[in-house]
Amino acid sequence: MSELGLRIAGLHCSVEGNEILKGIDLTVEPGKVHALMGPNGSGKSTLALSLAGHPHYDVTAGTATLDGEDLLALAPDKRARAGLFLSFQYPAAIPGVKVPNFLYAARQAVRPGELTPAKFRALLLEKMDVLGMDPSFLGRYLNDGFSGGEKKRLEMLQLAVLAPKYAIMDETDSGLDVDALKDVGNTVKALRASDEGRPTGFLIITHYPRILQYITPDVVHVMIDGRIVKTGGPDLAQRVEREGYDTLREESGALA
Amino acid sequence: MPSLPTTDERSAALTAFAQTRSGREKPGRYWKIDLETLVPEASADGTAGSVAIENASPRAIAVDLKSAAREHAELFARAFRAAIEPQHKFAHLALAHAGLGAFIYVPADCALDEPIVVRYRAAANEAIFPYTVVLAERGARVTVIERLELGPEAFVCGVAEIVTDAGADVTYASAQFAPENARVLFTRAARPGRDARVAWANAELGAGLSVSDVAVTIAQPGVDANIATLFFPTGTQHVDVVSNIEHRVGDATSDTLVKSAASGRGQGRFVGNIRIAANAQHSDAALRDDALLLSEGAHIDSVPALEIAANDVKAYHGATVGALDQDSIFYMTSRGIERAQAERMIALGFFEPAIDRFPTEALREELRTALQAKVAP
Numbered sequence: 216m217s218e219l220g221l222r223i224a225g226l227h228c229s230v231e232g233n234e235i236l237k238g239i240d241l242t243v244e245p246g247k248v249h250a251l252m253g254p255n256g257s258g259k260s261t262l263a264l265s266l267a268g269h270p271h272y273d274v275t276a277g278t279a280t281l282d283g284e285d286l287l288a289l290a291p292d293k294r295a296r297a298g299l300f301l302s303f304q305y306p307a308a309i310p311g312v313k314v315p316n317f318l319y320a321a322r323q324a325v326r327p328g329e330l331t332p333a334k335f336r337a338l339l340l341e342k343m344d345v346l347g348m349d350p351s352f353l354g355r356y357l358n359d360g361f362s363g364g365e366k367k368r369l370e371m372l373q374l375a376v377l378a379p380k381y382a383i384m385d386e387t388d389s390g391l392d393v394d395a396l397k398d399v400g401n402t403v404k405a406l407r408a409s410d411e412g413r414p415t416g417f418l419i420i421t422h423y424p425r426i427l428q429y430i431t432p433d434v435v436h437v438m439i440d441g442r443i444v445k446t447g448g449p450d451l452a453q454r455v456e457r458e459g460y461d462t463l464r465e466e467s468g469a470l471a
Numbered sequence: 472m473p474s475l476p477t478t479d480e481r482s483a484a485l486t487a488f489a490q491t492r493s494g495r496e497k498p499g500r501y502w503k504i505d506l507e508t509l510v511p512e513a514s515a516d517g518t519a520g521s522v523a524i525e526n527a528s529p530r531a532i533a534v535d536l537k538s539a540a541r542e543h544a545e546l547f548a549r550a551f552r553a554a555i556e557p558q559h560k561f562a563h564l565a566l567a568h569a570g571l572g573a574f575i576y577v578p579a580d581c582a583l584d585e586p587i588v589v590r591y592r593a594a595a596n597e598a599i600f601p602y603t604v605v606l607a608e609r610g611a612r613v614t615v616i617e618r619l620e621l622g623p624e625a626f627v628c629g630v631a632e633i634v635t636d637a638g639a640d641v642t643y644a645s646a647q648f649a650p651e652n653a654r655v656l657f658t659r660a661a662r663p664g665r666d667a668r669v670a671w672a673n674a675e676l677g678a679g680l681s682v683s684d685v686a687v688t689i690a691q692p693g694v695d696a697n698i699a700t701l702f703f704p705t706g707t708q709h710v711d712v713v714s715n716i717e718h719r720v721g722d723a724t725s726d727t728l729v730k731s732a733a734s735g736r737g738q739g740r741f742v743g744n745i746r747i748a749a750n751a752q753h754s755d756a757a758l759r760d761d762a763l764l765l766s767e768g769a770h771i772d773s774v775p776a777l778e779i780a781a782n783d784v785k786a787y788h789g790a791t792v793g794a795l796d797q798d799s800i801f802y803m804t805s806r807g808i809e810r811a812q813a814e815r816m817i818a819l820g821f822f823e824p825a826i827d828r829f830p831t832e833a834l835r836e837e838l839r840t841a842l843q844a845k846v847a848p
Contacts, residue, residue: 267805270797295807307802311820317803320816324807356820373806 218283220244221381221416226277228265235261237441243381246407246414250427250452253438254460259420260304263385267301268294296325298380302370302387308358315353318376325377342375346398363390371402383418388426400429424456439464475540481567488563520571520599525588530581536572536602546576550606550634554660559684562658565600565630572602577611586614586830595622601629607639614830617645625653633661633669642670644829648841649677656682666693672829675702675710676841686715692722699728699828703845704737713742721752729760730825733769740772749780757787763821764794818846
């Protein structure tokens with residue numbers, strides 16, 4: 216099918232009347248890893264949240280489709296059921312909602328009736344073991360009192376349990392130590408060679424190239440001031456590491 | 472020696488009821504009910520209604536109030552009227568009609584694992600005045616669960632009292648799901664002994680009007696006093712809860728937790744009083760109160776009132792009033808969970824810290840089910 220992929224074309228997005236995204240074109244194919252790099256304030260998180268359907272982000276022009284389905288016409292829960300996953304930079308803490316109850320509700324919503332509670336629990340424990348998460352997580356409330364690292368691990372657990380078609384990871388690497396970064400890398404690797412359904416396509420948003428030592432991207436994009444100014448292979452990430460964003464900014468003329 | 476009130480005492484109690492202010496003269500903007508002029512349709516001999524008591528322990532005494540006054544007069548006299556205070560307006564009314572009730576006595580060092588359950592029943596249009604008295608001796612431990620089974624238009628004006636000796640541990644839970652045209656007023660007062668723990672856990676989920684006074688008087692050091700209340704007016708329900716923790720001596724802790732929500736045109740008010748006397752040094756008092764507004768017509772007034780006269784104490788107060796958090800809803804829906812289900816899960820989760828304070832998993836599940844029905848009718 217020619218329509219396969221998370222396809223973003225000419226996307227413009229505003230927040231409270233300020234245009235943040237000024238025409239984004241990007242296609243993530245199944246099983247591929249795209250890295251989206253850029254300085255703070257370039258619009259990376261806006262792209263992530265607008266694709267997930269956050270109500271504060273107004274898409275003013277352009278299209279976004281997931282395997283041919285019009286994402287922008289769907290409510291956030293339907294986007295997830297279509298196969299989209301966003302690993303949040305700042306996941307919400309929800310006291311009183313236990314981690315396994317939340318995960319089971321999510322799994323049932325995304326893949327209805329596939330797993331009994333007992334089988335789900337076994338799956339959960341298996342994935343938690345891979346991520347080095349203590350079973351005591353299951354007794355805790357969702358992100359409530361979690362450290363930054365614990366929140367990110369829980370995002371990875373959700374990613375592993377939901378096995379989406381496409382995953383956007385919004386600065387999952389920020390605040391993580393090397394061991395945690397390796398676990399993120401392994402989670403992504405496992406889903407690229409997915410045992411459930413088909414290989415997941417990734418859009419990995421990052422400020423620093425560090426995470427790309429653990430996840431080798433197929434394509435690297437650099438975003439500055441709401442536009443993708445350069446697209447290339449893994450060597451583009453190395454260039455960012457060497458030179459920072461300033462030379463790319465000058466080349467693109469975005470400074471003016 | 473106080474036994475059940477005499478005829479003279481009953482008419483004196485009625486006078487006291489008429490003369491005592493409820494402390495609710497300034498209700499919230501949306502509060503339409505004047506409790507000062509509330510006139511109960513009383514059956515003055517206290518014969519209406521019935522009580523059933525479940526007690527598995529041969530060591531504890533758990534009998535109806537009249538039997539207790541007759542057969543365990545000395546024990547009964549140690550606790551009856553020993554915790555309520557003159558300012559408890561509705562306790563005067565309950566005393567004036569006292570007759571229906573339960574007396575629970577747990578002897579020294581007797582720890583009961585099974586809760587004692589007290590069920591009060593009133594038929595349609597009946598007015599009942601249930602009076603529960605708990606006396607726990609040194610080192611005794613007991614959990615009491617009080618339930619109401621009411622017919623339509625029933626009126627309840629009740630009292631629960633806890634009196635303990637040193638080192639006792641009493642948990643008293645009540646949960647009412649009364650019909651929406653019933654009225655339920657309760658005064659609950661505890662007077663724990665040295666190093667004793669008392670815990671009130673109250674759920675006001677039914678009744679068109681429910682009025683709840685919950686109090687612990689700390690007159691001995693080492694006391695650990697707990698109050699947990701949850702309420703959730705929906706439709707046209709009114710709920711009014713006043714908590715009173717009085718630190719009269721120091722070196723004691725108290726913890727008050729109130730979780731409330733309102734939807735439809737539901738109205739609620741919570742007044743949380745904590746008083747720490749000048750000589751009650753090293754008191755440690757916490758008051759946490761969160762209210763969730765689920766519709767535009769719903770309203771909850773939250774009035775914390777801390778009076779602290781001592782200078783070497785810990786006193787914490789935290790309160791929130793607001794709607795469901797939009798970022799929380801977005802987070803859950805972004806995982807595929809439908810918005811309505813996400814809202815339900817978040818609202819139920821909001822109550823969970825208070826539900827946690829109730830005894831028995833069966834009761835906690837009953838509360839979750841009732842709350843769920845209120846969130847998504």
